[in-house]
Amino acid sequence: MRVFFPSELSQEQIMTLDKHGITPVAIPLIKTIPVSFSADIVENFKPDFIVFSSKNGVKHFFSRIPAGHVRDTQIIAVGKSTAKLLEEKGIEPLIPENFSGEGLIELIKNSKLKGKFLLIKPKKARNLLSEFLKKDGNIVQEVITYETVTNTEAADELTKEIVKGFEITTFTSPSTFKSFLKLSGEKGKQLLKKTKTIPIGHVTAEVIQKAGFKVWKLPQEYTLNGIIELIIEYGGQR
Numbered sequence: 001m002r003v004f005f006p007s008e009l010s011q012e013q014i015m016t017l018d019k020h021g022i023t024p025v026a027i028p029l030i031k032t033i034p035v036s037f038s039a040d041i042v043e044n045f046k047p048d049f050i051v052f053s054s055k056n057g058v059k060h061f062f063s064r065i066p067a068g069h070v071r072d073t074q075i076i077a078v079g080k081s082t083a084k085l086l087e088e089k090g091i092e093p094l095i096p097e098n099f100s101g102e103g104l105i106e107l108i109k110n111s112k113l114k115g116k117f118l119l120i121k122p123k124k125a126r127n128l129l130s131e132f133l134k135k136d137g138n139i140v141q142e143v144i145t146y147e148t149v150t151n152t153e154a155a156d157e158l159t160k161e162i163v164k165g166f167e168i169t170t171f172t173s174p175s176t177f178k179s180f181l182k183l184s185g186e187k188g189k190q191l192l193k194k195t196k197t198i199p200i201g202h203v204t205a206e207v208i209q210k211a212g213f214k215v216w217k218l219p220q221e222y223t224l225n226g227i228i229e230l231i232i233e234y235g236g237q238r
Helices: 011-019 041-045 055-061 080-087 101-111 128-135 152-164 174-194 202-210 224-237
Strands: 002-005 023-026 030-034 049-052 074-077 116-122 139-150 168-171 196-199
Touching (some): 011 023, 196 224
Parallel strands (some): 049 074
């Protein structure tokens, strides 16, 4: 069974899939570009909380700001992979049960967090959390640290692999789905009509459905490993 992934997989993930007779084809469809921001933002804003919505946010934020500058600030991370990257820098973040903007809101509500929030974001992102925090009486500052763009260099490889066919296609963000359509054209659309499509979460699912394509299933955990577990479960049920 051939499965398409729009981002790189770890060696451990590849071995896990291979053990279950699943052939992953991983082609990174997006890449990130740093966006300049003030390195004095933490000192000037003095946040009580800093929220990271992705690994890329962690990577680009700390490329300009030493981790030591946020030691006394409560850090919140969306997802295990983002949290792991922060832990490697000696930071222990809070993590919502549901890895999404909605999950963050639930965490903040249940933990009764109040104060000044610094949100680390890409250039294009939902304003759900920011709007909730402001409505709840918090002070919010947003920092754009990177921009996500289509990896146009992947077009030829993607086209070649689409011709070979996939039983399952996976998408880890709205950006990876949109880039898939942009790079693959009509061949990609025809493929999506025939394959089982797994989005990483409900936000990505909504984008896929609005484009006129069906979503097969969502993983129980909104992570890449969650997607892999769902694929393995499906493989065992055939």
